[in-house]
Structures are given as structure tokens and as C-alpha cells.
Amino acid sequence: MAVTAKWSRTACAVAVGAALLSACGTRTGGNGTGTGDGGEAAGALSKPVTLHYYTNDNTKWLELEQQLIAKKYPNVTLKVTLEKDLKLDQLAAVGDIPDFISFSLGSFWDLKSYGLVSDMTPLMNKYRFDDKRFLPGVMESVRSYSDKGEVLLLPFELNSNxxxxxxxxxxxxxxxxxxxxxxxxxxxxxxxxxxxxxxxxxxxxxxxxxxxxxxxxxxxxxxxxxxxxxxxxxxxxxxxxxxxxxxxxxxxxxxxxxxxxxxxxxxxxxxxxxxxxxxxxxxxxxxxxxxxxxxxxxxxxxxxxxQMIAPFYTIPPGSKHKDEAFRLISYLLSEEVQVAKAKAGKVPIVVSQAANESFAADLPGVAGKNMGAFLKDKIGKPxxxxxxxxxxxxxxxxxxxxxxxxxxxxxxxxxxxxxxxxxxxxxxxxxx
Structure with a gap:
């Protein structure tokens, strides 16, 4: 299927990908890599929908995300706004609330101050999102960002040293x-x-x-x-x-x-x-x-x-499509996507032998190097x-x-x- 894009100064619209594939098992068990889905989840993206995606990611990785999504969700159109084109304070002033966001961890408190983060625990429960897919220490670190133990962010890769x-x-x-x-x-x-x-x-x-x-x-x-x-x-x-x-x-x-x-x-x-x-x-x-x-x-x-340093996804409380946005985030945190990103040099944040074995596979000039060292930077107690x-x-x-x-x-x-x-x-x- 051809993917077309219209770029403007503040946004791009991209038609993206195939039927919903859940990356969820049950939230309280499993190995974190299951793809089973229930009726509610299957219906979350069964109809055409446009999702507003706000991100400060660079173009290279944004394009990879779009390519991966394009193979999965034919009913979804992404309207992408880049932070370099529309700053956080400008976004808040415009009032065009995104449906979901990806940002660097250092900007979490700015996002929170503008009312752009919300507790995703209800959605995790509804769609049986298995948080045990994450590496040890990830969810403890995530919950440290809320004095109520909320899940205000879901990280999608590690910045390992x-x-x-x-x-x-x-x-x-x-x-x-x-x-x-x-x-x-x-x-x-x-x-x-x-x-x-x-x-x-x-x-x-x-x-x-x-x-x-x-x-x-x-x-x-x-x-x-x-x-x-x-x-x-x-x-x-x-x-x-x-x-x-x-x-x-x-x-x-x-x-x-x-x-x-x-x-x-x-x-x-x-x-x-x-x-x-x-x-x-x-x-x-x-x-x-x-x-x-x-x-x-x-x-x-x-x-x-x-300490965990990781970019993350979040869903603003004002999103008009919370369910659809969460289903998309679930896919982006699936083993399938983690493997694809690992090949390109992104450190996996999930427990996955396949992702670990794929790490840096597509990077030129690293053959024979000790690239596994990137996978040994453990997350400490927050x-x-x-x-x-x-x-x-x-x-x-x-x-x-x-x-x-x-x-x-x-x-x-x-x-x-x-x-x-x-x-x-x-x-x-x-x-x-």
C-alpha cells in the first residue's frame, strides 16, 4: 500500500497501516510478548480515525515509526506535529490537543505543567496491557513520577551508556x-x-x-x-x-x-x-x-x-481518541517494533531475546565490536x-x-x- 505525506511547517499528515495487532497479554502475568487480543481491543481501531501525534523525535526515527505503523493500521491517519515547529507553550496556546505524545524524559514536567499527561492505568487494564514486558526497574521508575503511583508515561527505548x-x-x-x-x-x-x-x-x-x-x-x-x-x-x-x-x-x-x-x-x-x-x-x-x-x-x-533515561509516550487528558491512541502505543511497545528499532541501533526497553539478538544488526561499521555492552546498563532503584x-x-x-x-x-x-x-x-x- 502506498503511503502519502503532506508536510507543512507545523504538521504532516500520513496515511498509515494495517489491522490492529495487540502487544498485550494480561497485565498481571505472561512473558510480555503475547499478541492476543479481545473484542474491545479489536474494535478500538476498526473504523477510520485521525490521530494527532505531537513529538520532539528526530525525522529519522519518526519515519521508522511511520513505516512500521503503515504496515499495521490502514484505518488510521496520523497528523504529526513536530516540537521544533510548534513549541510546547505555543501548542498549549493554540489549543489543538494531541491524541498522544512522544517526548524526552527531561521535558516530562513541562508537559505535566501544560496539562498534557494523564494516568494510563485504566487503559492498561482495559486492554490487558502486560507491563511485565518491560525490563526490570522500568515500571518502578515510571511510577516514581507520580506521588499517587500513576502511570503518566510509558517509555519506549533506553538511552544506555x-x-x-x-x-x-x-x-x-x-x-x-x-x-x-x-x-x-x-x-x-x-x-x-x-x-x-x-x-x-x-x-x-x-x-x-x-x-x-x-x-x-x-x-x-x-x-x-x-x-x-x-x-x-x-x-x-x-x-x-x-x-x-x-x-x-x-x-x-x-x-x-x-x-x-x-x-x-x-x-x-x-x-x-x-x-x-x-x-x-x-x-x-x-x-x-x-x-x-x-x-x-x-x-x-x-x-x-x-537512573532510567528514556523517551516516552503519554496521552493528554484532552485527547478525543484515548482508546485508539493507547492501542497505537501498545503496538509501538510490542516485540515486533522493538526488534525493528533494535536493528537500527535503539536499545530495547522490553524483555526480548529477539530484540537483544537483533541489536545494531543494521548498523554499518560495527561488525566485530562489543555492541552487547549497550544492553548491560541496568536500571537502578529510582x-x-x-x-x-x-x-x-x-x-x-x-x-x-x-x-x-x-x-x-x-x-x-x-x-x-x-x-x-x-x-x-x-x-x-x-x-x-
């Missing part, structure tokens, strides 16, 4: 490569061995993207007390985090510099956002010899992993969540790991105190 490393630097200095399952303390020892200045080149053992690891918050520490809405940064646990992660910059020849792992190629190890496509291109054009291992952990990690966490995280990564720390002009206790004061000041400003 790995440790990238430049094999040529380790070969040059005769040092063993990193391996899966390392602790930060072990990475510290490796970084010391490859942080050198030789032949006019400074080789840095390990650098990391500050914002990314602050959001990952591997120790599961709160930024803001949900009862008082005050920062809780001056703690022994946050001191441990800062001493460990900031401590890398005190290794001789590994002082902080804004270097690019795949361009400069004098950084032995790096972690942050997923840069696989850029690394692959560098390998092709400059011969970068790279690989990855799983994200290192703290030797004593009470959370058991990292930290207390507040609407002011974005403010706190922004101040923390810019200030706590800022120049006062890595130039050793202030001690850790002073920095944490000043960070806490700055967070509280910005929270108060946001309340006015």
Missing part, C-alpha cells in the same frame, strides 16, 4: 584494554597508565560528558527533597560521587579539557551520549581503532544501576523525583564539576555548599 575506548592508545603504551563489568576505581587505575605526554602529544586517560553522568546518577541520590523542595546536595554520598568522578581530573596529564573522542583521538576512554555513528564515520575516514565496554559502576552502588530536578541537575553538572573543582581552587565541601545554595536560589526564582 557505554565506555568508548581508543585501542591504538592502549596498544601504544602496552596497557590492557578495558573490559565489561569494571568499577570506576578500576577505570581510574587504567586512566593513570595511559595519561601521558609523549612526542608532543598529550594523551588523556579518561574524560566524560558531565551532564550525561549527572543525569545517570548511578548512586541513586536525590537532588531535591520532595517534601521541602530544597536541595539535598551536602551529603557524604554526593561527596563520594564528586570525589570519584571529579577525581579523574587530578590524574597527572588528565586535567579537564574539552576534547572530542573521535576527532582529536588523544583520549583513551570516554563516556556520555551515544556517539556510535560519529565513531564509525571516524573509523572509516581516519582509521580510528575503537571499541566499547559496559558502563563502569561504583564499587558500592546502592541503586543497582543507573531516586526521589521532583519537578525541580532539572534545575538541580543543570546547576550541579555546570558548577560542581566546573572550574572551581578541576582547577583545585575550592575544596569539595565548599563546592557542594555553594551548589546547594545556588540550586535553592534558582528554585525560589522559578516559584515566583
Amino acid at each position: 557505554v565506555l568508548f575506548y581508543n585501542k591504538a592508545i592502549f596498544d601504544k603504551f602496552g596497557v590492557s584494554y578495558p573490559r565489561d563489568g569494571m568499577t570506576w576505581e578500576q577505570v581510574y587505575d587504567l586512566a593513570r597508565k595511559v595519561s601521558r605526554s609523549e612526542g608532543g602529544t598529550e594523551y588523556h586517560g579518561f574524560l566524560f560528558q558531565h551532564q550525561n553522568l549527572v543525569w545517570k546518577n548511578q548512586l541513586g541520590l536525590p537532588f531535591v527533597d520532595p517534601k521541602t523542595n530544597k536541595a539535598v546536595i551536602q551529603t557524604a554520598e554526593w561527596k563520594k560521587w564528586l570525589d570519584t568522578m571529579g577525581g579523574f581530573y587530578f590524574i597527572p596529564n588528565n586535567e579537564y579539557k574539552n576534547l572530542n573522542f573521535y576527532k582529536d583521538q588523544n583520549v583513551a576512554m570516554w563516556t556520555g551520549a551515544n556517539i556510535v555513528s560519529s565513531v564509525v564515520e571516524a573509523a572509516k575516514t581516519t582509521g580510528l581503532n575503537w571499541d566499547v565496554v559496559s558502563l563502569p559502576q561504583f564499587s558500592d552502588n546502592p541503586s543497582g544501576g543507573t 531516586a526521589p523525583v521532583t519537578k525541580y530536578d532539572g534545575i538541580a541537575k543543570d546547576v550541579f553538572y555546570k558548577t560542581a564539576l566546573g572550574k572551581d573543582f578541576y582547577t583545585q581552587t575550592k575544596d569539595v565541601n565548599t563546592i557542594l555548599r555553594e551548589v546547594e545554595e545556588e540550586i535553592n536560589r534558582k528554585i525560589k526564582e522559578s516559584q515566583q
